[in-house]
Amino acid sequence: MEDLRNPMLKFFSDQELCYAEIVPSAQVRARIEVSVLNFLKNLNASNPAISDLPLIQRKFCNSRVNHSLMTDLSCVFLSHSVSSRSLMRPNAAKAFVRVWKVMELCYQILLQEKRVTQRELYYKLLCDSPHLFPSQIDVNRTIQDVVALLRCSRYSLGIMASSRGLVAGRLTFQEPGKEVVDCSVCGSSAHTIPGDVNLLENLILDTDARYIIIVEKHAIFQRLAEDQFFNQIPSILVTAKGYPDMATRVLLHRIHRTFPDLPILALVDWNPAGLAILCTFKFGSVTMGLEAYRYACNVKWLGLRGHDLEMLPDESLVPLKPKDLQIAQSLMSSGILQGNYRDEVALMVQSGRRAEIEALYFHGYDYLGKYIAKKIVQSDYI
C-alpha cells in the first residue's frame, strides 16, 4: 500500500502523471517569476514572440486510468497532453490574458500572505477588467488554468479552500504545538476538517480504529456520530456532505498513509451519484483537475448495494431521474469501474430505480448501525 511512492509506480508516474503539488508560497511566486522571465525572454529574442501557455488538458480524452498491478489502488490522472492558451488565436486570446491577470492577483495575494475566496477574486477582477471577467465562471475556469500552468494546487495559489468535510470517531489529531483534539468526544456536530491543506499534511494523527468509514450524507453521519457508532465498531467516520472537496480527500489520504492497514469503506446511496461520490474518493475526477488523483485511496463499497434492496420496503425505491442515467452513462464509459461495480450500475439502470441510505430507517433508527456492523463483520464490501 505504498501508493505513489512505490518505485514501480513512480516510474510509471514519471512518464505520464501530471499533478498539482502543494507548494509553499515562495515557490509559487518563483514559478510565476520564471513565467514572467520566460515571457520577456521570448518577447525580446532575436525572433521575438509571445509565449504560449502550456496547460495540462483537463479533458476526458487526456485522462488515463491507472490500474496498479502491485496494489489494489487505481486512479484517474491527467497525462501531459497539453492544450495551449495562445494570444495569437483569436478565440483563445481572452483566456490567455485572463491567465496572466489571475496570476498577477495570486502573486500579490501570496506576497501579502493572505488568502482570498473565489468570490473576492471575482470582484477584484470584475473591477479591474470587467470585459475579461464578466462572470464568476470565467474566474473559476481561469484559476484551473493557472493550476494547470503552474502545476500547484489552488490552495497554494492563495485561494481559500472552504471545507465541507467532517470527521468523528476514534481519531485524535494535533496541530504542531497545539492541543490534541479527540474526535470521539465531539457529539453529533463532529469535527470540521480545516481547509488549510498544508496544515492537514502536518497533523500528528493517532487512532485505535480498525476501519475508516466514509459516509455520503451529513444526516447519516450525524446519526452515526450521535449514536457513537465508532465505539461499537472502532472506526473513524468521515463525510464530505456529498462530492468530496480537496481538504476532505487530503485528510482521508493523510490518515490512510499514516495507517495503511485500515480498510476504507464507503456508505453511499444506491444510485449513480452515490457511486460517483465513492469513485471520486477512490480515483479522483477530471473536473478536480490536476489536484484530483494524488489523493486516491483504495475505498471499498460497503453499501448500499443491489442485494441490500431485498430488505428495503418497495415504497423507498424511487425511479431513476434522467440525470442519474447520465451519470451512469458517464461512469460506465469512464473505463475505471471494476467488474462488480459495473454490474451494480447495470442493475441500477436495468431496474430503473434508486434507493437512499435512509431507506434503512424502515427497520428503525438503530438498524443503520446494525447494518454496517453486519456488513463489516461479514466482510461484505467490494
Added chain:
Amino acid sequence: MEFSSVQNLSLHLISSAFQRCRLSEQICRLSVILARSSSSSLRVSISDTGNGSCLEEFQGLRFSSNDDADNWDGMLSIKTTSISDTEIHNYTINLKASDSSKITRLTSNTKNGARFSGSEVCLSSFVSIDLLVAEIHQFLEKMMILSIPNVATHLVAEDCDVPGSRYEKVFLANGDKELPIPASNLDLLKSGLEDYVLRHGNTLSNKCHYCFPNWEQLKVGSGVACSIENHQHNELVMEAVIIISNMPVDNTECFRKYGDKTEVFYFKDFSPGTVSKSLMKALKGIDWKSYGLKLGGIVQQDRLALLEWENLTRDTHVDIVLHSYNKQTVIPGPRKITQTERNLVKRAVKLSLDDLKEKHAGVLLSSHAVQVRSYAPDLAKTIAGLILSSSDLNFQEECFSLLGLQSQVVGTENMENCIRERIVSVIEMNDKKPHKNKVAPSLFVDDRAQELEFEENDMEEGEDDLDLQLF
C-alpha cells in the same frame, strides 16, 4: 473604334498624340488648341512632337453621331512626319464615309532636310467650347497620375468673340520631385498618385501643406502582376498603387470630392479607362478583411468606381490606382477585360496591400490582429504589475535588463509602454507573415514539443466544465 461625340473623339486623338510622345525618346510637347472663330465653328487642333503617326491609327476610327448638336462634317485633316521622313504628309479623313472613300492624300510638304517628327490633327465642329475644355482638362489631369516624364501638355482655348477669354494651362508631371533615373512605370505611377493625393486630387494645384506637413505621412504600397497572354509573347502587366493617408480630423477646409470613399483610378494602356463591372467584380473579390478593411460596397458614379469602407477611421483615406498595359504592343487597340486580367487585378492589389503592410508597422492589420492587439494594454499592465509588485530585486533587475530599461528611471507607465510596444510589435509582425505558421515558443522550455497536440477546438469558452464528465 467608333465614336458618337466630338468630345470622345477629341479625347481619343489627344490620347493617341500622348502615346506618340510617350514612345518618343525625346522631351515632347503636346498642344491642344481650341479656337472659336467668328464663324462660330470651333477649331480643334491637336499637335505633338512625338513619333509620327501612321495611317492605320486613323483608318480604324469611325464616327456616328445621332446628335446634331455636334454638327460636324466628319472631316479630320492630318499632318504628320516621322524623324526619318523627308517630307510632311497631309491627309484628310472623312470619318463618316465608308472605308474605301475615307482617306484622301493631299500633296506633301517638304521638310527641307530638317530632322523632326510630329503630327497635327485638326477638325472643326460646333461643339461647345466650355464643355470640351472641361473634359479635356479632366482627362489631362488624370493622365498626370501616370507621370509620363517626357511629355508637356499645353492646353489653350480661346473664344475670338469674347475678348480676353483665352485659357491656357500647361500640364507637367512631377513638378517638384526627384525621381530615380530611369524610373519604371510603377515608380512613375506611385509618384503620380502621391502627387494626386497631396493635392487633394483635382481641387488644388499644389500640395496641401495644411493636411500634409510632412511628406512621409503617406503610406504607399505598390505591386505588379504579369501574365503572358495567348502565347504571343504579349505580356500583360497590371500595376497597382495604394496610398493610405491620414488627414487631421478637425480639418474642415479641405475635403475629398468623394468623402471617405475611395476612387479607383484605372488606366488601360497609358490612358484613363472606365471601371467596368468586370473590374468591380475583381475588386470585390479581394480579401480586404485580412487587411483589416471591410468593404461595404462599390458605387458606380459617372464613369468612376467608388469603394465604400465600413470600418475606416474618420481621418484615414485610401487611394488606389490600377494600370494595365501590354508590354509589347506599341499602338494599343480596344481590349476587353479578361478573366486573366481580373486575376491580375486581385494579385496586384494584394501585393500592394502586402507591400504597404510590410513597410508600415501597424497599418492594415487583419481584424483578428487588431482584436488581439486590443489585449496588449491589459497584458502589458498585468506583466508590469507582476514585475513591479515583486519584492525580489534580482528578479526585477533581470526583467529591466531584458526590456532594456534603466532601473533608475523605470516608472510603471514606462514599463507598461515598453512591454506593450513589444507585444504590439510581435502581434503586428505575426500578422505580416500570416502563412508562415511558426510554432510559438512555449512559456516553459519544453522538451516534449512533439507531444504538443494543438487542438483548435479546445479553446472554446464552453470548455471543459461539462459537469457530467466525472472522470
Added chain:
Amino acid sequence: MEFSSVQNLSLHLISSAFQRCRLSEQICRLSVILARSSSSSLRVSISDTGNGSCLEEFQGLRFSSNDDADNWDGMLSIKTTSISDTEIHNYTINLKASDSSKITRLTSNTKNGARFSGSEVCLSSFVSIDLLVAEIHQFLEKMMILSIPNVATHLVAEDCDVPGSRYEKVFLANGDKELPIPASNLDLLKSGLEDYVLRHGNTLSNKCHYCFPNWEQLKVGSGVACSIENHQHNELVMEAVIIISNMPVDNTECFRKYGDKTEVFYFKDFSPGTVSKSLMKALKGIDWKSYGLKLGGIVQQDRLALLEWENLTRDTHVDIVLHSYNKQTVIPGPRKITQTERNLVKRAVKLSLDDLKEKHAGVLLSSHAVQVRSYAPDLAKTIAGLILSSSDLNFQEECFSLLGLQSQVVGTENMENCIRERIVSVIEMNDKKPHKNKVAPSLFVDDRAQELEFEENDMEEGEDDLDLQLF
C-alpha cells in the same frame, strides 16, 4: 295513438287490459291467446276480467302500416261488459278507417243477470307467431317488475299446423314473498325489482341461490318525488328504486345480460316505456359522484338505456327502475316527458340513493369520503402505535376501555382493527349528512401562503446531488 305494426298494437291492447285489471278491486285474470289456424292467419285474443272497457279507449287508436307483411285488415272485434252492465256489448272497429265510419255497433248479448265484468279484444293477422310470442313474453316479464298483485296473466300460443306446439305460461307477481297489506306502488316496485335481480333478470325463473345465498345481500333504496302539474290536481308521481347487489367475483356461470352496465327500467303509467333522450339527459344530470359513482356514459341499445360505470368494483351491480304516473288519471293517454318530469327523475333517483346510503353503511360513499376513508388504516395504525408504544400503563388501560377492548386480549392487530372501524364509521356517518356537518372546516382561508415570500432554506442539508462541479 297511432300504431304501425301489429306487435305494437297488441302490446298496447295487453297493457290496456292490464290496466283494467289493475283498477279492478278483484283478483283478475288476463289471457292472451295466440292461435294459428289452418287458414294460416293468426288470431290474437286478449281477454281480461277487469273493469269493462269504454269505447273512448279504442276510438283514439289508429293503424297505418306500410308493411304488407302484417297483412291485417285493421278490424278489431270487441266484447265488453262492466259490472253494472246488464249485457255484453259487441263492436267492430276498423282502425284503418276514418273516424266517422270507424265503429260499428253489433247486437249485444245478455248477461242473464250475472254480475261480472271483462273484455275480449280479437284480431286476425298474418304476423309471425314466434315474433309476437317473444315480444309479448318480454313485455309481460317487464310488467312483473311492477308487481301488480291482483293480476294473473296467462299467455297461450298454439300453432294448429304444428302438433304439440302449444306454449303456455302464467305470470304471477311476488310468487314467494309476503308483502305488507295494503302495499304501496313503491313497495310493489321494490319487491318487483328485487325479484328481478334475484332471478338475474330474464335469465332465470327462480331466485339464483348460488349468487344470493341470503336475501339481505341486496341493498335497496327507494325514493318518490311528486309534483302537481298544471294546477289540475293532476299529481305526477315519480318512483325510483335502486338495488345494489354483490355477486361472487369468481362466478362464471351466472352472468348479467348487460355485464357491468345498468339497465334502466322505465315505466310510464304502469306500462313499460322507452327511455327517451330527454330522460337520459336527466339521468346524466344526476350528481353520481357524490355517491362515489362515476358515470362513464349512457348507451342506448334497442329501446334500453344502459348506464356505464367507470369505477365499479367487479362484483358490484346496480339496478334502477323508474316509474312515473299520474295519480288521478285512470285511463292514461300519450304523454311527453316534461322538464318537470326530468326534475322528478333526478329527485327520485337522488332520494333513493340517499335512502340506500342511509340504510347501508359504507355503500355509495362519496368519492371524497372513499378517499378520506383510505387513510383509515394508516391513521388506525399510527394511533394504535401511539397508544401501544406508550410506557404509561394507566394511559393504555384508559384507551382500551374507551375503545371497549379487554386489555388482556389486545393485540396490535386487534387494536388497529377496532380503531379503524371507528374511524371508518365516523367518516361514513359524516358522508351521510353531507349538508349538516358543514362547519366550515377551515375557518380562515389559507392566506398564509402568499405571505411567505421567501422559502426559508434553514432546512436543507446542502444536499449532495447538486455539486457535481466542485470548483
Added chain:
Amino acid sequence: MEGKWMSSQSQSTNFHLLAKIKEFTRSIVTDLSNGQSPVILIHRFRNHCTSPNSNCFCGFNLPCGKDVLTLCRESHVHRIDVMLRVLLIVQKLLQENRHCSKRDIYYMHPSVFSDQSVVDHAINDICVLMQCSRHNLNVVSAGKGLVMGWIRFFEGKRLFDCISSPNKVHPIPVHVEEVKDIISVAHYILVVEKESVFERLANDQFCSANHCIVITGRGYPDIPTRRFLRLLVEDLHLPAYCLVDCDPYGFDILTTYRFGSMQMAYDTKHLRVPEIQWLGAYPSDAERYFIPKQCLLSLTAEDKRKLEAMLLRCYLQRDVPQWRLELKMMLEKGVKFEIEALSVHALSFLSMSYLPSKIQGKMII
C-alpha cells in the same frame, strides 16, 4: 449510551411533552369512541403582517386564527395522517432520548410524506399543538452555522475552546440547550451572512485584532445558529451586529435573525434576536465606501417584487423605521451589491477599514 448528552432538565421536558402527546392521543380516541370525528385545532402564528395600520399584534406571539382539522376533508386527513406519523416518531425519540433530523423523519415514510416540506409542516403543527419548540421534540437541524472568536463553552461535555485560537472555525453546537459554562471576553458579536466573508475575517485575523465573536449561519440561519446567537446575547449581554449583502436576500436574512421567520412564527420568542443591529451593507454604503460601478448589479424584476413585498412588513415600520428607509433606498437606487464588493479596494478593507469605521463610528442601525 444515547442519553449521554441529555441533562435532567431536558428529561423533564421530555416527560412533560410525552404527557401532552398522551393527552392528545386520548382525546382522539375519546372522540372516535363517541362516534365523533376528532377535531384538532392548530393555531396560526405570524411574525408580521402587511396591514398598514400599526395596531396589529404580530410581535406578541399571539395566534392569528386557527386551522380546524377534522376527518371530513381529504386535505385535513392527510395533514392529520402525516402529523400523527411524525408524532409517533417523536414519541419514540422522546422515550429513547434520541435525536434525529427532519430528513431522517422524512425517510421513515418517504412515499407517504412525498416531500420534505410536508414533514417540516407537520413538525411545525406538532410544535404549535404541544406549545413547544422544535428542539423539544428532539428534532434537530443538521447544523451548518460556524463560530469563532473570544468565547469558550461546553456543549454537554465537549469543550468548544474558540478562545485559544480565535481565528479558527468551529461548528455551532447542535444541542444549544446543552450549552453551558460560557466564558467570553468579547466586546461584541458580529453576525455575517455568508461563509466566504466569515473566512475572509478568519484569514485577516479579525478576531485577534478585535475582541469579538463572529458567527455565520451560512445563508438563511438554521435554528441552532439562531438559538445559539440568542443564548449569547442573553447570557453575555453583548451587542450583536449583522453584516449582510446589500440585496433583498441579505435583508431578509437580517430580518430572520431579528424577527424570526414566518414558518417558525409560533416559536419566534425563542428564535428571534431583537437586539441585533444592522451594521451593513447599506445601500448608502455604495457611495460612502466608493464601491466601483461594475460591482453594483441592477435589481432584477424578481428582486424588486421582493423588496416591495418586504417594505410592507409591519415590523419594519414599527420597530426599525431606519432599516425600512435604507430598504426603500435600495429599491429607489435599483442596485444591489455583495459584501465582497468592499474588498476590491484592498483585501483587508473589510476588516481594517469598513468594520472598524462602522463600529467605532456607531454607523449601525
